[in-house]
Amino acid sequence: MAYTEEELKKELETKEYEYGFYTDIESDTFPKGLNEEVIIALSKKKEEPDWMTQWRLEAYRGWKEMIEPEWANIHYKKPDFQDISYYSAPNKKPKYNSLDEVDPELLNTFKRLGISIDEQKKLAGVAVDIVMDSVSVATTFKKTLAEKGIIFCSISEAIQEHPELVKKYIGTVVPPKDNFYAALNSAVFSDGSFCYIPKGVKCPMELSTYFRINQAGTGQFERTLVIADEGSYVSYLEGCTAPSRDENQLHAAVVELIALDDAEIKYSTVQNWFPGDKEGKGGVYNFVTKRGLCERNAKISWTQVETGSAITWKYPSCILKGDNSIGEFYSIAVTNNFQQADTGTKMIHLGKNTRSTIISKGISAGKSQNSYRGLVQVNSRAENARNFSQCDSLLMGNECGAHTFPYIEAKNKTAQIEHEATTSKIGEDQIFYCNQRGIDTEKAIALIVNGFSKEVLNKLPMEFAVEAQKLLEISLEGSVG
Amino acid sequence: MDLKEKLVSSFMAFENNVDVDHPVHDIRTEAIKNFEAKGFPTKKEEAWKYTSLNSVLKTDFSIFPKEENALEYHQVKKYFLHEIDTYKIVFIDGIYSSYLSETTHDGVDICLMSSALTKPMYKPVIDVYFNKAASNDESLTTLNTAFSREGAYIYIPKNKAPKKPVEIIHFATGNEASLMLQPRNLIIAEENAELQVIERHQSLTGNPVLTNSVTEIFAAKNAIVDYYKVQNDSEQATLIDNTYIAQKDKSVVNVHTFSFGGKLTRNNLNFYQHGEHIESTLKGVTILGEKQHVDHHTLVHHQQPNCESHQDYKGIYGEKSTGVFNGKIIVDKIAQKTNAFQQNNNVLISDQATVNTKPQLEIFADDVKCSHGCTIGQLDEDALFYLQSRGIPRKEATGLLMYAFANNVLESVRLPELKKRINKLIATKLGVRLGFDL
Numbered sequence: 023m024a025y026t027e028e029e030l031k032k033e034l035e036t037k038e039y040e041y042g043f044y045t046d047i048e049s050d051t052f053p054k055g056l057n058e059e060v061i062i063a064l065s066k067k068k069e070e071p072d073w074m075t076q077w078r079l080e081a082y083r084g085w086k087e088m089i090e091p092e093w094a095n096i097h098y099k100k101p102d103f104q105d106i107s108y109y110s111a112p113n114k115k116p117k118y119n120s121l122d123e124v125d126p127e128l129l130n131t132f133k134r135l136g137i138s139i140d141e142q143k144k145l146a147g148v149a150v151d152i153v154m155d156s157v158s159v160a161t162t163f164k165k166t167l168a169e170k171g172i173i174f175c176s177i178s179e180a181i182q183e184h185p186e187l188v189k190k191y192i193g194t195v196v197p198p199k200d201n202f203y204a205a206l207n208s209a210v211f212s213d214g215s216f217c218y219i220p221k222g223v224k225c226p227m228e229l230s231t232y233f234r235i236n237q238a239g240t241g242q243f244e245r246t247l248v249i250a251d252e253g254s255y256v257s258y259l260e261g262c263t264a265p266s267r268d269e270n271q272l273h274a275a276v277v278e279l280i281a282l283d284d285a286e287i288k289y290s291t292v293q294n295w296f297p298g299d300k301e302g303k304g305g306v307y308n309f310v311t312k313r314g315l316c317e318r319n320a321k322i323s324w325t326q327v328e329t330g331s332a333i334t335w336k337y338p339s340c341i342l343k344g345d346n347s348i349g350e351f352y353s354i355a356v357t358n359n360f361q362q363a364d365t366g367t368k369m370i371h372l373g374k375n376t377r378s379t380i381i382s383k384g385i386s387a388g389k390s391q392n393s394y395r396g397l398v399q400v401n402s403r404a405e406n407a408r409n410f411s412q413c414d415s416l417l418m419g420n421e422c423g424a425h426t427f428p429y430i431e432a433k434n435k436t437a438q439i440e441h442e443a444t445t446s447k448i449g450e451d452q453i454f455y456c457n458q459r460g461i462d463t464e465k466a467i468a469l470i471v472n473g474f475s476k477e478v479l480n481k482l483p484m485e486f487a488v489e490a491q492k493l494l495e496i497s498l499e500g501s502v503g
Numbered sequence: 504m505d506l507k508e509k510l511v512s513s514f515m516a517f518e519n520n521v522d523v524d525h526p527v528h529d530i531r532t533e534a535i536k537n538f539e540a541k542g543f544p545t546k547k548e549e550a551w552k553y554t555s556l557n558s559v560l561k562t563d564f565s566i567f568p569k570e571e572n573a574l575e576y577h578q579v580k581k582y583f584l585h586e587i588d589t590y591k592i593v594f595i596d597g598i599y600s601s602y603l604s605e606t607t608h609d610g611v612d613i614c615l616m617s618s619a620l621t622k623p624m625y626k627p628v629i630d631v632y633f634n635k636a637a638s639n640d641e642s643l644t645t646l647n648t649a650f651s652r653e654g655a656y657i658y659i660p661k662n663k664a665p666k667k668p669v670e671i672i673h674f675a676t677g678n679e680a681s682l683m684l685q686p687r688n689l690i691i692a693e694e695n696a697e698l699q700v701i702e703r704h705q706s707l708t709g710n711p712v713l714t715n716s717v718t719e720i721f722a723a724k725n726a727i728v729d730y731y732k733v734q735n736d737s738e739q740a741t742l743i744d745n746t747y748i749a750q751k752d753k754s755v756v757n758v759h760t761f762s763f764g765g766k767l768t769r770n771n772l773n774f775y776q777h778g779e780h781i782e783s784t785l786k787g788v789t790i791l792g793e794k795q796h797v798d799h800h801t802l803v804h805h806q807q808p809n810c811e812s813h814q815d816y817k818g819i820y821g822e823k824s825t826g827v828f829n830g831k832i833i834v835d836k837i838a839q840k841t842n843a844f845q846q847n848n849n850v851l852i853s854d855q856a857t858v859n860t861k862p863q864l865e866i867f868a869d870d871v872k873c874s875h876g877c878t879i880g881q882l883d884e885d886a887l888f889y890l891q892s893r894g895i896p897r898k899e900a901t902g903l904l905m906y907a908f909a910n911n912v913l914e915s916v917r918l919p920e921l922k923k924r925i926n927k928l929i930a931t932k933l934g935v936r937l938g939f940d941l
Contacts, residue, residue, distance in 0.1 A: 093549070400879075402854065402855070415864075415866070417866070417868075417869035417871075418869065419869055420836060420839070420867075420868055420869045420870070421836070422867075422869070423865070423866060423867040424864070424866045425863070425864060425865045425866065426862075426863060426864040426865075426875070427861070427863050428861060428862060428863075428877070429859070429860075429861050430858070430859065430860045430861065430877060430879065431857070431858070431859045431860075432849070432851060432857065432858045432859075432879045433856075433857045434851070434854065435851035435852060435853055435854050435856065435881060436881065437851065437879055437880070438878075438879065438880045438881070439877075439878060439879040439880070440876075440877070440878045440880075441860075441862070441875075441876065441877040441878070442874065442875070442876040442877070443862070443864060443874060443875050443876075444872075444873065444874040445864055445866045445871060445872075445873040445874070446871070446872055446873075447869040447870055447871075
């Protein structure tokens with residue numbers, strides 16, 4: 023059977039979103055709209071201290087003055103921020119001590135997603151803090167972590183129990199008025215994860231949180247804060263799947279990473295929110311601000327596999343403040359049908375001997391548009407800064423587009439910066455070579471795509487690689503072997 | 504009164520001196536409206552993010568020179584490529600100097616824009632080509648269009664090639680305290696025609712000069728155009744050079760830009776490929792010191808299949824200079840089998856120098872080979888050590904390595920005398936004697 027690229031393309035287009043189902047859980051939802059009262063009510067509902075309420079209000083006032091950015095290479099109908107409900111939580115409270123107490127329907131949802139909490143608990147040693155529509159409903163392995171002094175909980179819990187840490191670090195990397203979406207998030211964030219690794223502690227397991235969007239018309243505003251104290255290490259995983267929806271769902275998350283002296287944070291994301299159907303209807307709007315701060319000898323590594331969302335606007339960045347600090351960014355962005363992705367990174371070199379690596383792989387199919395947008399900035403005091411960037415794009419079909427917008431600014435003569443980008447399609451000769459050796463075209467394409475993204479897939483932690491592969495399959499069925 | 508207001512109000516005075524019934528005047532009227540609406544670009548615009556015109560625009564430039572100035576050949580001989588015979592189109596403070604020029608109508612037209620715009624025999628050509636490639640939207644280009652009156656006009660008919668290269672030189676005498684010049688060039692190479700042009704802007708004193716130049720180049724089927732821009736002006740000179748190139752099937756256009764001088768230089772170089780099997784080459788060497796600022800803004804728009812483009816820009820930045828490279832390649836959906844390459848290499852030799860580079864690809868076709876590479880670095884310490892160990896002083900060794908760095912841009916210069924001249928300029932700019940005749 024001759025399996026051509028055209029057929030693959032067709033198959034990709036007709037491939038439906040497998041994980042599109044909807045769980046009916048009674049929820050406690052705010053009426054639509056946003057104003058100061060809503061924020062105060064939200065804050066009160068979460069029993070937050072006064073400083074947090076004020077912080078939110080301050081962000082909201084800043085947000086009101088801001089205009090939605092338009093510079094990204096994406097086109098969409100702007101969300102109506104007054105048509106969104108800013109709070110929704112699964113109703114079954116208080117929290118559970120064991121999995122048996124969890125709503126069986128909820129457990130079933132996770133089962134269909136292929137996430138077996140028990141299995142992961144045993145096999146992978148992953149502590150899963152499941153976030154379903156904003157409020158944490160299940161936390162496992164907390165005890166093991168607590169023994170090491172690691173704090174891993176929802177951010178609302180952290181605000182209650184560790185206000186000194188939250189107060190000290192929240193908004194230090196992504197200030198409340200950083201940008202339009204970050205300001206919105208700061209004002210209305212519903213929940214998220216908080217993680218603190220004490221001095222010199224190597225976190226014994228991969229931490230992961232599964233974010234899901236479940237309630238119709240609910241924007242999800244996650245706030246994640248990860249602090250790695252001096253000499254510590256943590257690997258943090260974040261993965262997402264979302265049910266099918268006709269209405270566009272807004273997601274504006276903020277992730278802040280703080281790596282103090284000699285610390286290392288590895289942050290991996292697999293994002294597979296509903297990308298819209300093949301007419302481009304529906305799908306999640308994903309406007310995320312992710313940023314990490316590296317102190318002396320610290321290292322932050324971002325790895326992302328982006329396959330979902332109708333619109334992706336995401337630039338995980340590293341501020342290399344301390345001397346000898348290292349920033350890394352590994353990304354695969356797959357767009358299909360009418361998806362649009364404008365993603366990349368910022369590497370801000372401030373300290374001496376700072377190093378950064380950017381590997382970005384874009385795959386566009388269908389009628390999608392895939393852009394890389396990045397900034398490498400070497401400031402005048404960043405002696406011996408080193409950067410290597412590589413952005414490769416693979417085009418499948420002639421109706422999609424691949425774009426590259428790298429910004430490189432060097433103010434120091436000892437800086438060494440390299441940037442290279444290529445755009446190509448799968449070569450006829452490559453497929454022919456495989457065919458000649460008895461590998462059929464489908465497998466050949468799979469092989470080539472796999473090879474194309476290998477550099478990034480290799481950076482994912484073992485426990486996550488399987489899921490990443492699963493998610494890639496949905497977007498590029500038949501391409502990933 | 505700021506410069507924008509001054510320009511807009513001068514337009515009426517300008518109209519008294521041109522034929523307002525000519526169809527070109529409608530284009531000018533439209534253009535001034537656009538400029539009036541848009542004004543000078545600011546750093547808020549993405550295209551001008553790294554270059555600010557503010558310091559330049561503070562100067563009170565005179566828009567029309569008050570008197571005609573003359574120069575003797577021996578005063579300015581060194582600015583010409585005098586080793587070989589060339590056609591020359593020379594302007595002094597924006598006014599044509601017939602004394603220094605050598606034009607021709609022998610088979611080809613190498614003459615003046617002012618005559619092309621006024622004499623009826625040129626009207627058919629002007630109707631077809633004038634302002635057809637230039638932007639009607641970009642404010643500085645439309646400002647030039649509004650005041651377009653003088654410049655070079657070159658028309659090479661089918662199967663013709665002028666006997667010698669053409670030099671277009673603009674001198675600013677400095678007799679005005681500060682002067683704004685807006686030359687407008689139109690260059691047409693018909694089918695199978697061939698042409699070589701060298702363009703230069705030169706101020707003879709340190710008085711500020713602002714040149715806002717627009718050049719339109721049309722290359723018909725199989726035409727070959729080589730265009731060399733030598734930018735080695737005095738330290739008070741600002742040059743905004745807008746070049747628009749429209750190419751048809753199988754044509755070849757090569758543009759080399761050598762930027763060594765000037766206070767602020769902005770090159771907007773735009774290629775539009777309207778046919779198949781086109782080749783476009785954009786190359787540049789930039790060597791800066793002091794507080795110089797050069798911004799290369801290039802666009803190659805691949806609109807048809809099977810075309811190629813090559814870009815190679817090298818920059819060496821010393822003292823407090825700033826270099827900007829903003830290269831954009833657009834490949835349209837139908838432009839399959841496009842090969843587009845872009846390279847930008849920079850060396851920083853001072854702590855206070857800055858490089859901002861932004862190589863962009865916008866690709867809508869799948870069967871293409873597009874790549875860009877960009878580096879910022881220093882000279883190789885090992886190579887320097889090697890040369891020093893062989894008795895070459897560090898300064899000369901540095902010079903040699905920098906020369907080697909810039910050299911592959913020079914390789915494609917097809918006029919040996921020009922190549923020699925550029926080599927000398929590079930050696931002078933780098934402040935080294937290379938020890939061999941280049």
